[in-house]
Amino acid sequence: xxxxxxxxxxxxxxxxxxxxxxxxxxxxxxxxxxxxxxxxxxxxxxxxxxxxxxxxxxxxxxxxxxxxxxxxxxxxxxxxxxxxxxxxxxxxxxxxxxxxxxxxxxxxxxxxxxxxxxxxxxxxxxxxxxxxxxxxxxxxxxxxxxxxxxxxxxxxxxxxxxxxxxxxxxxxxxxxxxxxxxxxxxxxxxxxxxxxxxxxxxxxxxxxxxxxxxxxxxxxxxxxxxxxxxxxxxxxxxxxxxxxxxxxxxxxxxxxxxxxxxxxxxxxxxxxxxxxxxxxxxxxxxxxxxxxxxxxxxxxxxxxxxxxxxxxxxxxxxxxxxxxxxxxxxxxxxxxxxxxxxxxxxxxxxxxxxxxxxxxxxxxxxxxxxxxxxxxxxxxxxxxxxxxxxxxxxxxxxxxxxx
Amino acid sequence: xxxxxxxxxxxxxxxxxxxxxxxxxxxxxxxxxxxxxxxxxxxxxxxxxxxxxxxxxxxxxxxxxxxxxxxxxxxxxxxxxxxxxxxxxxxxxxxxxxxxxxxxxxxxxxxxxxxxxxxxxxxxxxxxxxxxxxxxxxxxxxxxxxxxxxxxxxxxxxxxxxxxx
Numbered sequence: 001x002x003x004x005x006x007x008x009x010x011x012x013x014x015x016x017x018x019x020x021x022x023x024x025x026x027x028x029x030x031x032x033x034x035x036x037x038x039x040x041x042x043x044x045x046x047x048x049x050x051x052x053x054x055x056x057x058x059x060x061x062x063x064x065x066x067x068x069x070x071x072x073x074x075x076x077x078x079x080x081x082x083x084x085x086x087x088x089x090x091x092x093x094x095x096x097x098x099x100x101x102x103x104x105x106x107x108x109x110x111x112x113x114x115x116x117x118x119x120x121x122x123x124x125x126x127x128x129x130x131x132x133x134x135x136x137x138x139x140x141x142x143x144x145x146x147x148x149x150x151x152x153x154x155x156x157x158x159x160x161x162x163x164x165x166x167x168x169x170x171x172x173x174x175x176x177x178x179x180x181x182x183x184x185x186x187x188x189x190x191x192x193x194x195x196x197x198x199x200x201x202x203x204x205x206x207x208x209x210x211x212x213x214x215x216x217x218x219x220x221x222x223x224x225x226x227x228x229x230x231x232x233x234x235x236x237x238x239x240x241x242x243x244x245x246x247x248x249x250x251x252x253x254x255x256x257x258x259x260x261x262x263x264x265x266x267x268x269x270x271x272x273x274x275x276x277x278x279x280x281x282x283x284x285x286x287x288x289x290x291x292x293x294x295x296x297x298x299x300x301x302x303x304x305x306x307x308x309x310x311x312x313x314x315x316x317x318x319x320x321x322x323x324x325x326x327x328x329x330x331x332x333x334x335x336x337x338x339x340x341x342x343x344x345x346x347x348x349x350x351x352x353x354x355x356x357x358x359x360x361x362x363x364x365x366x367x368x369x370x371x372x373x374x375x376x377x378x379x380x381x382x383x384x385x386x387x388x389x390x391x392x393x394x395x396x397x398x399x400x401x402x403x
Numbered sequence: 404x405x406x407x408x409x410x411x412x413x414x415x416x417x418x419x420x421x422x423x424x425x426x427x428x429x430x431x432x433x434x435x436x437x438x439x440x441x442x443x444x445x446x447x448x449x450x451x452x453x454x455x456x457x458x459x460x461x462x463x464x465x466x467x468x469x470x471x472x473x474x475x476x477x478x479x480x481x482x483x484x485x486x487x488x489x490x491x492x493x494x495x496x497x498x499x500x501x502x503x504x505x506x507x508x509x510x511x512x513x514x515x516x517x518x519x520x521x522x523x524x525x526x527x528x529x530x531x532x533x534x535x536x537x538x539x540x541x542x543x544x545x546x547x548x549x550x551x552x553x554x555x556x557x558x559x560x561x562x563x564x565x566x567x568x
Binding site: 028029030031092093114117119210211263264265266267268269286288293316317319321337339341342344369370390 | 432456457458459460461462495514515516517518519520522523527528530531532533534535549550551
């Protein structure tokens, strides 16, 4: 019996060991490794500086780091660690660190952490004034202790940094009043000192979907424009655009499309927005509504008062996801991911007539394990795909179909 | 020999009970092929599979309601799957299941960083929105409820399943 008991203990240990091994196996992680290095990153976000330097911020091993490249992503400088200790960074599917680089070379960053065990978020920001050699101490973007996530940063022509995020601070007031509180509020602020300090946060819109990334751009100098998944009447989570009158004055909520996705859930799948130099808004989004399902694109030439008919993107059987659109020097480019059961590919299409017609989609990259969202970035001359993959590391690729 | 047999038998019982104990508090890893095993393992029985995640607001509201449903409907097999993208929070996941009264159901947690592939196996059109509930009838017909399920709909489906039997 003693022998049996021992065997039992051994068997128990074996079972436990197997379970733990499975739970902590390398394959179980989105990351290739657990160091703060770029190779281990799960999310990486690029930005070009005024001198053509490529800057990259990434999250890896619970830390945020920044490095630069002078050769279009072939090699990177020694990274500067922005965080001084491992943090519980927001690992939600649509979360990522944000970066803007101003004309003087100042680098403003923002990212979210989970501040407690209930996964309430906190948006932190910092800035480098010495070309990325060091970053200021991390500060919360707002004094509120309620949950904030999905921040977005954009740089105005005059160097103003505009920030928007989703914020649940009004949940508590609704609760006190015995009212139902759905989603989150779209909050915003701006910084006139390059991201050193931010003005007091303001509410732009209550009742937005709480778990999708925002799209942010400038419609014109001083006029930020945000795309977000709104909660319309009846719990319909369709997309809306808001163009600000100036960096402190929100505008009207204008619906992008009537997809009729009535759902009480976290779609974890936010939209993308770019504004062409002529003022055309190009938007791409995911829906699973009654009216349409899948990825779609539309444009507006009247500041979101009206949009073109939604154009479906991708092959429906290949689960098209994570669209990103960018108006660049050679045209408007869109990328998204598709999955064929084994591999994820990045599909690309380009429009040279401001979104009227688009080239047939083509595969520009693929990988056989998990990957970040595909992103586009432009240096004013060319548009590039930025894509972090677990199996193949970081990829920075010029969109080929350009002059 | 008899003693030896008894010893082996008690060892088997011990391992089985340890495994059972392990299954209750320990979450099972949901990996490639797990979905087919779940379908096979519950074939012929009405089964409710609930996908959720610890960071999902609507899930937090729905989970205790599901806990109550489980208690009131022992005739329905209930399986939960924590489908968050980074499956490294078994503690938080288990704690939420326990609080919701779902400690004794068959509970899985996504354990493959390549979530696109896991989701594709379950439903190629699913892009990861949670909560999500799949109702599998005795004859294998799957009805998917996107977003929070209305408990009244679950009651209705459950009654239909019993009536068919």
